[in-house]
Amino acid sequence: MMKSLGSIRRSFAPWADPASKPFISVKNVTKKFGDFTAVDDLSLNIYTREFFALLGASGCGKSTLLRMLAGFEQPTSGEIILDGQNLAGIPPYRRPVNMMFQSYALFPHMTVENNIAFGLKQDGMPKPEIAERVAQMLKLVKLEKFAKRKPHQLSGGQRQRVALARSLAKRPKVLLLDEPLGALDKKLREETQFELMDLQQELGLTFVIVTHDQEEAMTMADRIAVMSHGKVVQVATPAEIYEAPNSRFVADFIGDVNLFDGAVTSAEGGSVRIKTTGGIPVRMASSEKLANGARAAIAIRPEKIRISRQAPAHAPVNAAEGEIWDIGYLGDMTVFHVRLKDGKVVKASSLNAVRAVEDPLGYDQQVWISFGEDAGVVLKD
Amino acid sequence: MAKLASALVNRLVIIVPYAWLLFFFLIPFFIVFRISLSQTTVAMPPYTPVFDLAGGLAGILEKAREFSVDNYVWLTEDALYFNAYVSSLIIAAISTFLTLLIGYPIAYGMAKAPRAIRPTLLMLVILPFWTSFLIRVYAWIAILKPEGLLNQFLMTIGIIDQPLIILNTNSAIYIGIVYSYLPFMVLPIYSALEKMDHSLIEAAQDLGCTQVSAFWRVTFPLSLPGVVAGCLLVFIPAVGEFVIPDLLGGSETLMIGKTLWNEFNANRDWPVSSAVATVLLLILVIPIVYFQNVQAKADGERG
Numbered sequence: 001m002m003k004s005l006g007s008i009r010r011s012f013a014p015w016a017d018p019a020s021k022p023f024i025s026v027k028n029v030t031k032k033f034g035d036f037t038a039v040d041d042l043s044l045n046i047y048t049r050e051f052f053a054l055l056g057a058s059g060c061g062k063s064t065l066l067r068m069l070a071g072f073e074q075p076t077s078g079e080i081i082l083d084g085q086n087l088a089g090i091p092p093y094r095r096p097v098n099m100m101f102q103s104y105a106l107f108p109h110m111t112v113e114n115n116i117a118f119g120l121k122q123d124g125m126p127k128p129e130i131a132e133r134v135a136q137m138l139k140l141v142k143l144e145k146f147a148k149r150k151p152h153q154l155s156g157g158q159r160q161r162v163a164l165a166r167s168l169a170k171r172p173k174v175l176l177l178d179e180p181l182g183a184l185d186k187k188l189r190e191e192t193q194f195e196l197m198d199l200q201q202e203l204g205l206t207f208v209i210v211t212h213d214q215e216e217a218m219t220m221a222d223r224i225a226v227m228s229h230g231k232v233v234q235v236a237t238p239a240e241i242y243e244a245p246n247s248r249f250v251a252d253f254i255g256d257v258n259l260f261d262g263a264v265t266s267a268e269g270g271s272v273r274i275k276t277t278g279g280i281p282v283r284m285a286s287s288e289k290l291a292n293g294a295r296a297a298i299a300i301r302p303e304k305i306r307i308s309r310q311a312p313a314h315a316p317v318n319a320a321e322g323e324i325w326d327i328g329y330l331g332d333m334t335v336f337h338v339r340l341k342d343g344k345v346v347k348a349s350s351l352n353a354v355r356a357v358e359d360p361l362g363y364d365q366q367v368w369i370s371f372g373e374d375a376g377v378v379l380k381d
Numbered sequence: 382m383a384k385l386a387s388a389l390v391n392r393l394v395i396i397v398p399y400a401w402l403l404f405f406f407l408i409p410f411f412i413v414f415r416i417s418l419s420q421t422t423v424a425m426p427p428y429t430p431v432f433d434l435a436g437g438l439a440g441i442l443e444k445a446r447e448f449s450v451d452n453y454v455w456l457t458e459d460a461l462y463f464n465a466y467v468s469s470l471i472i473a474a475i476s477t478f479l480t481l482l483i484g485y486p487i488a489y490g491m492a493k494a495p496r497a498i499r500p501t502l503l504m505l506v507i508l509p510f511w512t513s514f515l516i517r518v519y520a521w522i523a524i525l526k527p528e529g530l531l532n533q534f535l536m537t538i539g540i541i542d543q544p545l546i547i548l549n550t551n552s553a554i555y556i557g558i559v560y561s562y563l564p565f566m567v568l569p570i571y572s573a574l575e576k577m578d579h580s581l582i583e584a585a586q587d588l589g590c591t592q593v594s595a596f597w598r599v600t601f602p603l604s605l606p607g608v609v610a611g612c613l614l615v616f617i618p619a620v621g622e623f624v625i626p627d628l629l630g631g632s633e634t635l636m637i638g639k640t641l642w643n644e645f646n647a648n649r650d651w652p653v654s655s656a657v658a659t660v661l662l663l664i665l666v667i668p669i670v671y672f673q674n675v676q677a678k679a680d681g682e683r684g
């Protein structure tokens with residue numbers, strides 16, 4: 001499976017610049033429904049023009065956070081600052097944000113153009129300007145021919161674009177998108193991801209998107225907040241999240257990963273040594289400060305594990321012997337499942353860069369797996 | 382074999398409602414219509430011609446010549462009937478409007494209530510049906526009469542010092558109709574509101590609507606099918622209502638149901654009362670059929 005490392009826009013990293021002020025600041029926000037805590041003491045900063053993704057399993061509180069930004073839910077405690085303004089007590093209709101709903105929530109009794117014009121009419125914009133803006137929006141989402149249709153006369157993809165046009169029509173400062181592509185089929189979803197990215201660039205807006213699809217978040221977002229049980233586990237760029245997850249949870253949640261549990265034998269000079277439970281001595285570059293004997297894990301992505309017939313020169317460090325247990329041919333790459341002596345199955349993938357390999361690896365072959373000192377990350381338990 | 386049986390069952394399922402309509406609507410209607418074309422006599426039944434099969438087909442055709450539209454002409458000659466129709470339509474329209482004003486908020490409140498208590502609320506709306514309609518209307522006499530419960534209550538708390546004259550006025554009829562037909566208004570509106578997606582309201586608010594404007598721009602238009610159904614369910618029976626104007630209304634109240642009752646029972650003029658009933662039916666059915674056609678066309682365009 002190919003992993004996109006996300007749209008890395010050159011030099012767009014306001015979060016790394018201590019001088020830049022966040023556009024949205026979520027400060028220690030907690031939201032309780034009865035005695036159930038949906039969002040738990042959560043803090044986040046989102047910057048102007050950022051494409052920010054809230055990623056997490058279903059039920060982890062993403063929508064609730066988004067709905068607090070939109071004003072449909074009030075935080076139980078904590079505060080949300082938008083463009084210097086505390087949003088507490090400000091009703092949805094007076095917030096400079098618009099939301100695209102997961103269900104699209106198109107008004108079934110109105111045509112496409114009336115749906116798009118809804119917010120403009122409510123603001124009392126003069127009619128000619130409304131007509132102009134609606135035409136502009138229809139063009140933007142390529143629905144000019146469907147202006148007079150009712151929502152139920154449209155396909156799912158068209159409805160999605162009407163919802164998008166409607167939420168953009170008022171030129172909000174921030175667009176909130178709750179699983180905007182969740183109802184589309186895979187191919188359309190992938191196309192739409194790029195359309196959304198282009199649109200966000202073109203309009204220069206701040207997007208906050210909720211998704212449970214990690215590939216979608218990786219593809220589109222400048223930064224991703226990985227959420228679990230109402231908390232943010234890690235906020236980072238897609239590349240950082242993938243290459244340097246800060247916890248087992250994130251490592252496991254994003255993409256495929258091999259986790260080697262073990263105990264620290266030494267940690268000094270930017271290098272950590274760990275003896276895995278399977279007996280492999282591992283040396284990994286890491287600045288983690290760990291006590292000898294502490295429990296830790298090494299997370300290594302499958303594509304960073306090499307397979308060879310002979311033992312590598314650095315064996316037994318960062319290497320182990322095993323047999324090929326399973327082979328998954330995916331076309332662009334092959335995934336090998338290698339069973340080590342202690343029964344642990346390790347995933348290793350290799351790119352099929354040449355069309356035919358002379359002597360391909362086969363089932364039950366004895367092989368060595370190995371990895372470099374910078375192939376993985378050390379995770380504290 | 383099973384296939385044949387299931388085809389037969391399907392056929393039956395379609396036939397049942399048509400058979401129902403035929404036996405309980407069309408045939409009675411034709412009997413009434415036929416009587417409306419006859420003349421009164423002092424006999425049993427009190428009209429001619431009366432068909433019998435003894436004369437054969439020729440005899441029936443011979444007798445059919447006696448049919449005339451005299452009774453319909455008669456209805457146009459006496460202003461009483463015209464006034465009764467108009468007055469019934471006005472009273473029914475006002476009552477329907479009042480029922481809507483009271484019924485909509487009730488339905489809205491029910492649809493917004495926590496899901497768990499909605500069945501209970503629904504039950505409460507239907508509960509009055511468990512006692513006799515007649516008894517409930519009689520009870521209103523006890524409430525509305527000059528020395529009745531309402532006046533006693535209002536005088537005790539000092540709002541009025543003279544009893545209000547409500548009973549035997551049109552106000553009493555409005556109260557009676559609104560009370561009796563309220564569930565027919567509440568239920569269809571409730572069902573329209575209840576199935577509405579709440580995110581539509583949130584979307585409207587997100588786009589700049591206050592709660593009030595979101596209601597008028599989204600909730601109300603989407604509940605219109607329920608409103609229309611409720612209004613028809615109240616208006617149609619209210620036009621021909623007899624019991625409520627008879628028990629609660631005054632002598633000056635003119636309603637077609639009462640007129641019909643008088644023709645039938647007091648005057649024993651079956652043909653004229655049949656004509657009254659036929660015209661009433663046409664007054665109601667023609668606009669409704671027209672309306673349904675328009676609606677179906679609009680739906681067709683949508684679907």
Ligand SMILES: Nc1ncnc2c1ncn2[C@@H]1O[C@H](COP(=O)(O)OP(=O)(O)O)[C@@H](O)[C@H]1O
Nearest residue numbers: 033036038056057058059060061062063064065
């Ligand atoms: N209005 C509500 N009342 C009670 N519980 C709620 C409400 N809204 C959300 N929850 C609960 O909060 C949790 C988080 O929900 P949500 O934010 O919708 O999750 P997701 O990350 O899937 O979008 C879920 O367990 C959900 O059941």
Ligand SMILES: [Mg+2]
Nearest residue numbers: 062063178179
């Ligand atoms: Mg959600």
